Amino acid sequence: MVVELLSYLFAGLSLGSTYVLVALGFTLIFGVMGIMNVAHADVFMIAIFTYLLITTGFDLPTGLGVVIAIFAGALAGLIVYWLVLKRIDKGHPVALFVSTLGVSYVVENFIAKRINFGRPSLEPIFGSDPIIVGGVVFTGPRLLLFAVTAILAGGLIFWLKKSETGMLLRAVSENAVMARVVAIDTNRVTMIAIAVASFVAACGGLVVGNMTLTADAFVANSLSLKMFAVAVVAGIGSVGGATIVGLTLGVIEAFTVAYVGSQWQNVIGLVAMTVVLLVRPQGLFGRVLRVG
């Protein structure tokens, strides 16, 4: 019984870690730019496909594939910012939002077409024989996912709190107008935020891809649902909140699948989001107001 509960708990935590790794960047970008970047979940997918291209396509070593994939993911986020987000008038939030929607549509369909709408399999980055501790099975890829999530989420929270750049970033997300008044280069800060957010999502893509071992061009469609749910329930802009909520959502979902039925798995995020929006629209950990 305990063993069973623990295995569901770990399954849930690994599901939750996936949500956390995408939601962190999404909420960070929203904080700094005040826009909902729908295309953010696609960075996750771009990293997986870059890795696929390098390792299977060019037959290069996996280590190189990992490095290039992470770099490509971070670059992809920045390219979208330079080419699209920066060029659209900030006075048109709907246009900005629809453009991120458009970007994700372009990227997904372009990549899907290149692989003829298939689902190629990936070479594992890191695998090991399962380790069994007291009946609970741990697999290498899952432990890697936990480790990466812990390092990235912890590192991000610490970086935002303690480093100078982190403080600048928080200043911009608290009040972009005032930040500009005190001569903070908001453009530079935005770029840093996007690079960091995309880096986190790219790492997420790789460690999750290492577990599923398949590359799906439309993975962002279901992933973005969880990304929004986590960010909204936590309160948009709250990085620590997104970590807690993401892990909790994953665990609740795993237990639901185990004890209630898999068809209800995707309903939980929606229900949580509905209740939070009705009772506390700013989210559990959210601030009330954002200026600029």
Added chain:
Amino acid sequence: MLTPYAADIFVVAFTYALVTLGLYLTLLSGQFSVAHASLMGIGGYMGGWATTQWGLPFPVAIVLGGFAGAVGGLFIAFILQRTSGILLGTVTIAIGQSFSLMAQNWQTIGGSQGLGGIPLYSTLPYATFLLVLGLAAVLYVQRTNFGWQVQAAGRDETVAKSLGISIMSVRYYGFGFGGFLAGLGGVLLAHHNGVIDPNNLSFASEPLFFIFLVLGGYSSAWGAVAGAVGITWLMELLRFGGGKFLFLDQQDRPWLLGLVLVIVLIISPDGAIRRKSKKTQLAGAEA
């Protein structure tokens, strides 16, 4: 007159036009919705269920599908009553996606296979009739006092509120009426394809309607219809000659269209065709 092939494309175009009109209406009321593909899907499932399982006549199914879309829209408006702007838009994506995932896991309505065996009742007269009716209704309501209130609330919620306009009733109207039109489109689509499946509801089919709307121009109901009909035909015409052009083929159309959408938004965030009315000129002068 029209060849069966052309009539068929017009049915599809008019179906899309109805959904785009619904999206236009919701956006006009100041509510940013990205769930119209789902509302369309709900209407399609309802209509398909009505004709296949309940054996109801097609016109009744159309009305039922429309109401199902409206109920879906009202549900979204109810959930989001304390949210607004872009956050609202994002949440509508999540809600739409949840509808799709629920349909996928609900075996009674066909699960991921979708609801099949729907009789092919959607003919050009039906599609034309519904589109004309929908367009006329939208144009009529816009000229009534309530229609002006909706547009006022869409432009500035705070000012509208200060004038005593109920924002909630505007929202229910935007999502309810918009959902109704999308639902009608869904019934037509289901009875055109003979099947409706969870992919029709999903977020992946949503950008299509934004492409229609943005290229047609957000600023009028005619633009929404023109965009949907024009682009559907354009996509069809690109099929001729084997659909091959340089290294591109038919399956390259989605991302090319998306690219056009993004480029148009960068150049002109208000949509490709802007209708300059007195009001927009005044709004421009203020800014």
